[in-house]
Amino acid sequence: MDSFPILTALFLMTAATWLISFRRRKSLPPGPTPLPIFGNMLQLGSKPYETFAELSKQYGSLMSIQLGSVYTVVVSSPEMAKEILLKHAEVFSSRNKVQALEECDHNQNSMGFLPMGDKWRDMRKISTEHIYSRQSMERSQELRKEKLQQLLDHAQKCFEEGRALDFTEASFITSTNVMSAILYSKQDTEFDSTATKEFRETVYIAGTVHGLPNYADYFPILRPFDPQGVKRLAKVYLGRVLGQMEGHLRERIQIKNQNPNGPKKNDFVEMVVDSLQAKDNKLTLESYTHLMMDLYxxxxxxxxxxxxxxxxxxxxxxxxxxxxxAELKSVMGDEKVVDDSKMSKLPYLQAVVKEAMRFYPPIVLVNRQAESDLVVNGYLIPKGTRVLINLWGMGRDSNIWDNPLLFEPERFLDQKIDFKGQDYKLIPFGSGKRICPAMSFSSWVMHTLPATLIHNFNWKLEPQDASDKEAKGMWNGLPTGMAPPLKIVPYKE
Known part of the structure; x- marks a missing residue:
């Protein structure tokens, strides 16, 4: 049998495939040459956002990076961020999936990672209306002031005893106790408690485990082996926090079943139990449990x-x-707790928080995924591409900010820039339909907690805390390890 026609056909098919692939590569954003198998993984180190920022100086604000088998585009300018998050928001509405979230089915129930369907909309609506809306924040105002007063009392105790305040722990306790009171009318943590220190580690790992570097996310052949133990870690810590949330829900269901006409509590769980019993939406007990963990x-x-x-x-x-x-003294006077209702009269405090958000965004890489092929700025972004918006790099880019490596709150005093998702130079909470729903809560705690302590005391670093301390690194935009706590000493002149 003459094999020439078959060989000719195979050659033509191979040539056509190569030509299509070559043309496709030519149409992708520029980027460093990837190695076989590993792509550009070996270049990144523990702080990929720093590497991305350096590489973008050479390859531009839309840059191709190959992370194992995951093709990625890194965005490094406000203009391109606006293209992705606003102009083409529907195409980039989802987020890439990571193996850690498969544990406890969190990938199917987390508001942060669900696709923008009915379930996501129901969760978003409920959390906004009952936790983060202006009306909800007003309802919780006295509760939040009470928790800040507890923080201030603890700081006073540290002052009287001549010891440092563990600011990291104090921030965690105050934020957690506000949210636990809103969710289920309980206080989960206490100052100077060994149990609280252990609990903080559990909550921290549960909240950041999906940000841990996991080779199985980039090399699918490794998924069954869980080589770094990330999946096992997720199972333990997600399971613990989810178990706590479910326990609060089931406890309230039992109370209501035993006494259906009993007094109602004004908290989130009360609304959830009423909704489950009335069956007025499609969310299940499992869905609410995961939503509560996300909020918490x-x-x-x-x-x-x-x-x-x-x-x-x-x-x-x-x-x-x-x-x-000086600003706090002029506005607050003898009031001890800084009230968020006075925020419009505290422009320098607002500028300090904005500057901190520019320099140290809470999530350094905003994560999206392309739902279809799309041409952006003349380059093809194929369906399935992971898109990372480098907020860390943008915040330190001299083409965007004057003297970006200096901490200068004054830069915001003569600019009407906010972080609510409209000014793409400063989007620490993202933008568009997937903007962080907890922005109002985060804004409150970022402004009032440090300001309350600053208004009532002078502060200095504990001597051994004078060196700069950071988490072990970041991956997927989240810390990959707990940094040593920040300890500061209160004093009065």
Whole structure:
């Protein structure tokens, strides 16, 4: 049998496939040459956002990166971020899936990772209406002031005893106790408690485990082996926090079943139980359990780092600390707890928080995934592409900001820039339909918690805390390990 026609056909098919692949590569955004199998993984290190920022200087604000088998485009300018998050929001509405979230079916129930369907909309609507709306924030105002007063009492105790305040733990306790009271009318943590320190580690890992570097996410052949133990870690810590949330729900269901006409509590769980019994939406007990965990870990984990940076930068810049203290004194007077209703009269405090969000965004890489092929700025972004918006890099880019490596809150005093998703130079909470729903809560705690402490005391770093301390690194935009706590000493002149 003559094999020439068959060989000719195979050659033509191979040539056509290569030509299509070559043309497709030519139409992709530029980027560093990937290695076989590993792609550009070996270049990244523990802080990929820093590597991305450096590479973008050479390859531009839309850059191709190959991470194992995952083709990725890194966005490094406000203009391109706006293209992705606003102009083409529907195409980039989903987020890439990671193996850790498969444990406990969190990938199928987490508001942060669900596709924008009915279930996501129901969860978003419920959390906004009952936790984060302006009306809900107003209803919880006295509760939040009470928790800030408890923080202030603890700081006073530290002052009287001549010891440092563990600011990291204090921030966690205050945020957590506010959210636990809103969710189920209980206080989960206490100051100076060994149990609280252990609990904080559990909540921290549950809230950030999906950000851990996991080779199985980039090399599918490794998925069954879980080589770094990330999946096993997720199973343990997600399971613990989900178990706690489910316990609160089932406890309230039991109480209501035993006494259906009993007094109602004004909290989130009461609404959930009423909704489950009335069957007025499609969310199940499991869905609500995962939603509560998202709300809980979001409040207690994601804000602490930003507040640490605010305190540390102000302590390191006495002139800016003095400026803020003067503003707080003029507006708050003898009131001890900084009230968020006075925020419009505290422009320098707002500027300090904006500057901290620019310099230290809580999530350094905003994560999206392309749902279909799309041409952006003349380049093809294929369906399934992982898109990372490098907020860390944008915040330190001299083409975007003057003197970006200096902590200068004053830069915001003469600019009407906010972080609510409209100014793409400053989007620490993202933008568009998937903007972080907890922005109002985060904004409150970022402004009022540090300000309350600053208004009532002077502060200095504990001697052994003078060195810069960071988490072990970041991956997927989240911390990959707990940093040593920030300890600061209160004093009065």
């Amino acid at each position: 870990t979001g409040a207690s984990v994601m804000n602490t780092g930003g507040m640490e940076r605010i305190m540390k930068e102000l302590i390191s810049h006495p002139d800016k600390m003095a400026k803020l203290k």
